[in-house]
Amino acid sequence: MKHELWYSVVVRDRQGKVVSRERRRSRSFLEAWNRLMFTQMTQLTGLTGTKIKEITGIAQYAYPHAANFRVESHADNGGIFCGTGDTAVAIDDYILESRIEPGIGPGQFDYGGFSTVTAVSLAASHAQFGVSRSPVNNSGALITVREVGIYTTFYVTTAQHFMCAIRDVLETPQDVPDGGGITVDYTLEVVA
Amino acid sequence: MNESENIVDKEVVEEKLEPTMGLDYLVEVTDKDGKVLQSFSAPSHSFVRQWYDLMSGFFDWESRMIMDTGGVNRNCAPHAVGWRAYAPAAETRYGHRVGKGTTAVTISDYALESPIEEGAGLDELEHGAVSCGVPAVVGSTCSFWIRRSMLNSSGSTITGITEIGIYTNSGSAYFMLGVRDVLPSAVYVPNGGAITVTYTFKVTV
Numbered sequence: 001m002k003h004e005l006w007y008s009v010v011v012r013d014r015q016g017k018v019v020s021r022e023r024r025r026s027r028s029f030l031e032a033w034n035r036l037m038f039t040q041m042t043q044l045t046g047l048t049g050t051k052i053k054e055i056t057g058i059a060q061y062a063y064p065h066a067a068n069f070r071v072e073s074h075a076d077n078g079g080i081f082c083g084t085g086d087t088a089v090a091i092d093d094y095i096l097e098s099r100i101e102p103g104i105g106p107g108q109f110d111y112g113g114f115s116t117v118t119a120v121s122l123a124a125s126h127a128q129f130g131v132s133r134s135p136v137n138n139s140g141a142l143i144t145v146r147e148v149g150i151y152t153t154f155y156v157t158t159a160q161h162f163m164c165a166i167r168d169v170l171e172t173p174q175d176v177p178d179g180g181g182i183t184v185d186y187t188l189e190v191v192a
Numbered sequence: 193m194n195e196s197e198n199i200v201d202k203e204v205v206e207e208k209l210e211p212t213m214g215l216d217y218l219v220e221v222t223d224k225d226g227k228v229l230q231s232f233s234a235p236s237h238s239f240v241r242q243w244y245d246l247m248s249g250f251f252d253w254e255s256r257m258i259m260d261t262g263g264v265n266r267n268c269a270p271h272a273v274g275w276r277a278y279a280p281a282a283e284t285r286y287g288h289r290v291g292k293g294t295t296a297v298t299i300s301d302y303a304l305e306s307p308i309e310e311g312a313g314l315d316e317l318e319h320g321a322v323s324c325g326v327p328a329v330v331g332s333t334c335s336f337w338i339r340r341s342m343l344n345s346s347g348s349t350i351t352g353i354t355e356i357g358i359y360t361n362s363g364s365a366y367f368m369l370g371v372r373d374v375l376p377s378a379v380y381v382p383n384g385g386a387i388t389v390t391y392t393f394k395v396t397v
Binding site: 002003004005025026027028029030031033034035037038040041042043044049050064065066067068069070071072073089090091092093116117118119120122125126127128129131152188189190 | 277332397
């Protein structure tokens with residue numbers, strides 16, 4: 001079996017016409033992902049546990065929590081985000097290199113609320129589920145997307161924090177015209 | 193003009209790449225003096241469906257119907273103990289298990305085919321506490337391991353161990369199979385000896 005992560009990006013113009021798309025295998029679960037999985041599997045905390053570097057760059061001891069790994073709790077800090085950075089992914093990346101901030105000002109995307117998550121679908125030889133988000137460019141000018149990723153929650157005792165779990169640099173930079181949008185889908189799957 | 197002619201369409205399939213999320217196992221069998229009798233390791237490819245059910249539920253903080261190790265679908269809300277595998281001694285609802293099943297792994301497996309039960313009776317193993325190594329980064333990989341030893345105090349050799357796996361919490365009071373592997377060959381554990389199973393979870397960029 002293969003445990004895989006795929007991403008796809010689809011760019012549309014203001015009329016909704018598809019102008020570009022890319023689908024590619026992601027290789028970019030980051031260190032934070034494994035540290036949070038360790039926390040859940042072992043239930044260890046504090047000095048016996050592990051620290052996760054949150055998106056502010058501060059490392060915090062993670063705690064087991066029902067809302068760890070959540071992607072839809074905070075529209076501005078959780079879920080799928082896009083960026084303009086193109087530095088190759090490193091295992092210790094803790095943030096998109098240059099995130100396109102939420103908003104409708106210059107260089108900003110209207111992320112349109114939370115990311116959506118599908119339940120697992122099962123076929124004969126594989127199981128999969130997806131995470132999706134469709135930011136819209138209402139900034140007044142073209143924005144070029146070069147990186148995408150997923151921010152999730154993690155908890156320090158009972159306080160919510162955010163980490164970058166997945167980051168990918170696009171094979172081809174995607175120009176999102178003013179009035180257009182980009183749909184980013186991540187698919188996690190296991191294939192027999 | 194066909195609309196598709198305007199689309200910059202790129203699909204890159206890199207079949208030769210290693211998985212970005214990997215799982216390896218190491219199985220060691222020792223005799224009563226701690227001498228290693230059998231040892232082998234291999235990549236595990238056998239996350240099963242429940243692992244993804246739970247992940248999907250955590251991602252959007254919603255309940256999922258997840259099949260438990262008894263084959264019953266359970267309504268599982270995300271819970272702080274989700275994925276818990278760090279079991280104390282003698283606990284078999286979660287943590288590593290071994291068994292005698294030989295059927296190839298399928299995505300829909302929900303339990304070991306023939307798990308060996310806890311105890312010191314015939315064909316039983318005494319399950320030790322799960323131990324772990326904290327995540328560490330080496331090069332472009334971050335990994336951690338979790339390990340469990342199971343002691344044979346049954347009075348006779350236990351033969352035909354052919355499957356290993358990890359049970360975890362799927363909810364506060366439910367338990368699921370997360371990983372199952374069928375070994376390339378059967379192993380035996382002499383009386384007084386032990387089988388130790390180590391799984392290493394890794395992500396690589």
